[in-house]
Amino acid sequence: MSSYSIHAFRRLPALLFALSILISGCGSGDSSNSSIPASKNPKALLSALKVFDLAGNALNPFDAIDAIDAKAFVFVFISTDCPISNRYAPEIRRVEEEFVRAGVRFWLVYADTDTSADAIRKHIRDYRLPNPVLRDPRHSLVHLAQARVTPEAAVFLPGGRLVYHGRIDNRYADLGKERPEATQHDLEDVVKAILQARPVPYPTAKAVGCYIPEPK
Numbered sequence: 001m002s003s004y005s006i007h008a009f010r011r012l013p014a015l016l017f018a019l020s021i022l023i024s025g026c027g028s029g030d031s032s033n034s035s036i037p038a039s040k041n042p043k044a045l046l047s048a049l050k051v052f053d054l055a056g057n058a059l060n061p062f063d064a065i066d067a068i069d070a071k072a073f074v075f076v077f078i079s080t081d082c083p084i085s086n087r088y089a090p091e092i093r094r095v096e097e098e099f100v101r102a103g104v105r106f107w108l109v110y111a112d113t114d115t116s117a118d119a120i121r122k123h124i125r126d127y128r129l130p131n132p133v134l135r136d137p138r139h140s141l142v143h144l145a146q147a148r149v150t151p152e153a154a155v156f157l158p159g160g161r162l163v164y165h166g167r168i169d170n171r172y173a174d175l176g177k178e179r180p181e182a183t184q185h186d187l188e189d190v191v192k193a194i195l196q197a198r199p200v201p202y203p204t205a206k207a208v209g210c211y212i213p214e215p216k
Helices: 003-023 042-047 083-087 089-102 117-127 140-145 186-195
Strands: 026-029 072-078 104-110 133-135 152-157 161-166 172-174 207-211
Touching: 072 089, 072 140, 072 186, 083 207, 089 104, 089 186, 104 186, 117 133, 140 152, 140 161, 152 186, 161 186, 172 207
Parallel strands: 072 104, 104 133
Antiparallel strands: 026 207, 072 152, 152 161
16 A cells, blocks of 8 residues: 555544534634624623523523522533534533532523424433533524534623633634644633633634524
8 A cells, every 4th residue: 555545544534524524514613703793782682582491491591590699601502413512522511510619600502493302301411411401493692692603602791791702622723623632721711710800811712613503
């Protein structure tokens, strides 16, 4: 086998993975140039926010009883069929476990209108994802958070001010370009800054994943 053939063979797993995420509708979502415009009236969006739990009950996560004393709100947008999103399950679990006892309110958000509550429950069990979970079929939270892909995180201060949206960390530089491990933990850095009463280090960072489909 020629050296060229050996090199091509070694690259085959990465090429196959890139093909799988392209088929899943994945892409590089640059949140700093998001196609979702920032709201001119975020308070109006916040007051009109309506998402659903898995039982179909409408709620506003910022108004939940157990959110009264929250120091920050973290929403992680995920999906059941995105390979990159699924590979982030251990990191999502780690970050949630690290900060939930410090008064940070975490929610997982499923925004695909075609994903049923039963499918979400199965996904949570299979990947050992944390609760609680929200469904956002109308994309009211998607727009408020300026989210474009899964996985993508959004961090709000009490009162509903968005201070960060973008990647969880820099493990993925682009489609098919994965580091052995992350060297920058953006979501963790932002939450630590809030808890330590420091300025948020950056408002956004490029997220790589599967595009959130528009509601039908």
